[in-house]
Amino acid sequence: MKDPENPKRPKKNFNDFIRYSSLAFEMIAIMGIGVFVGYLIDHWLELSFPAFTLGLMILSVIAATYYAIKNFLK
Numbered sequence: 001m002k003d004p005e006n007p008k009r010p011k012k013n014f015n016d017f018i019r020y021s022s023l024a025f026e027m028i029a030i031m032g033i034g035v036f037v038g039y040l041i042d043h044w045l046e047l048s049f050p051a052f053t054l055g056l057m058i059l060s061v062i063a064a065t066y067y068a069i070k071n072f073l074k
Contacts, residue, residue, distance in 0.1 A: 034060025
């Protein structure tokens with residue numbers, strides 16, 4: 001049901017949905033790339049403990065959170 005005071009409300013809800021769902025996919029991509037690069041470095045250096053995978057995973061989660069907060073405040 002449309003709001004009589006604000007006829008553009010359904011359009012805004014849809015735009016918000018698209019904005020936040022794309023933000024979620026971008027966060028997943030940032031974290032996935034970080035873990036993948038860490039895995040490649042660990043595999044290339046032939047390390048027995050996945051130090052780069054864990055380190056880049058933590059850094060990519062921090063970067064994705066920073067990116068999300070920065071875009072959320074726009």
